[in-house]
Amino acid sequence: MKLATLDNGTRDGVLVIVSQDNQHFIKVDGTTLQNVMDDWEKHSSTLKQQYEKLNKGELDSEKQAVDVKNLLSPLPRAYEWIDGSAYINHVVLVRKARNAEPPATLKTDPLVYQGGSGKFLRPTEDIRHFSEDYGIDFESEVCVITDDVPMGTTKEEAAKHIKLILICNDVSLRNLIPKELEKGFGFLVSKPSTAFSPFAITPDELGDAWKDGRVHLPLVTVYNGNLFGNPDAGPAMFFGFNELIQHVTQTRALTAGTIIGSGTVSNEDRSKGSSCLAEKRMLEKIDSGNFVTPFMKFGDTVEIEMKDANGNSLFGKISQKVAKAEK
Known part of the structure; x- marks a missing residue:
């Protein structure tokens, strides 16, 4: 559906x-x-x-x-938007980019944060910010929407609570992140409004591509008209959505309509490209000693889409342009 x-x-x-x-x-x-x-x-x-x-x-x-x-976002606003960072390759690379070590619990305890959910961007809405100096970046992700999930839900029980799947562009302001995290209190101003795909689908629409709480298909990002990345969202997702739900319900229940994100889709295979600029920049730094690719400028465009094995668009396309915000 x-x-x-x-x-x-x-x-x-x-x-x-x-x-x-x-x-x-x-x-x-x-x-x-x-x-x-x-x-x-x-x-x-x-x-x-x-x-x-x-x-x-x-x-x-x-x-x-x-x-x-x-069309608006499938959920134009939500009671909860919880984003994970379930692709270890991405975590390692972006931490290196800001001279930070990965957490010691990288492979035992999922990384999550609770984002602002009072207003989401529609799938074709401009990404508006006051300054290019913020370090504007896209992040291509897979997400799920749950029904009511009880506190203490196990990963085995979690699957039945996943009712819809969609994709998103979880915009990050990279140059604002380090100082914000230095305070030891998490993201806020560096994580602005997120854009979601036009359509949300039930898991059965994915057929065999939906298994183990993961979507086993490439997530395609086109940046300024050129293919930027098409990493597979399935095998490299270290913590699947079932594990993410188990993690976040340790001490609370989730209300119906909660959206949970996978974090930026990332593969170790460089031929698959990347799903954000920060990751590409870090690979450039590793190879040459310098960051080469700039963050997004006013006028830049990004498109995010996932297709099935027959080339059919599953969630529709997120298609956005960066524009200068006016006070």
């Missing part, structure tokens, strides 16, 4: 069901995705029936053409 949120002038938009080929949608009686997440068991079977009818051509009189520019 494939879901999206149409901009109808309200803060949370209106839920729509999207056809498997991403071409058409039907509205869902004025409800929102958060309302559906609040009682997934009640709503999901009806939504799936409508989805199947849409794909069979039985709802042609109701369907409308998809224009991604009219």
